[in-house]
Amino acid sequence: AAADILFVPSKTESFGLTAAEGLLFGCPIVSTGVGGLKEFLVNKTSSSMKDGYNSYLFNLLDETNIKLSINEMKAALNNSINDLKILNNNLIEKEIFIRDLIKGALRLGWNRPGGPVEMYTRTYRMALLKLRKNIDHVETLLSG
Incomplete structure (x- = not known):
């Protein structure tokens, strides 16, 4: 990747495609972790190393509290840079x-088992089944 760290300072975020793409290219994310980012970002300070x-x-x-926000942001950026220096050695x-970041990003894919494509297909089939039952019921009433 051309970048070593991706900075995503969002106030709101529906999914966080930018962050997911950053992970896919092996970049750790420095972010607020708001909205949909909470679904897949794992903070270094809140996770066990394993x-x-x-x-x-x-x-x-x-x-x-802008001063506190700026100080937290600086700390997150400094931590990411310090870890990058250690990893570079x-x-x-x-x-x-980097491979773990990429593997995590791939688990966000649309075609993953239990993912959005599978859920949409299941919902569509259920809707068709319900519609078919309604049509069968109406046909029974009309023929009877």
Whole structure:
């Protein structure tokens, strides 16, 4: 990837496609983790090392606490940069970390088992089945 870290300071986010794409290209995310980002971003400070992480999250508070927000953002950015420096000194660990980011991003795919395509197809089939039952019921009433 041309970037080592992706910065996503969103106030709101429906899914977070930008962050998902960043992970797909092996970039850890520095973000607020709001909205749909909560579904797949795992903060380094809240995960055990065996579970892995893919982000450095900070709180984006209202304007009355802007100084606190800026300090949290700086801390998240500094942590990500420091970790990157450590990984750059151990290329095997860096490769494992990047591969884990990519694997996590692939689990967000539309065609994954139990994913959106499967759910939409199931819903569509249920709607067709219900419609077919209604048509059969009407045909029975009309012929009877």
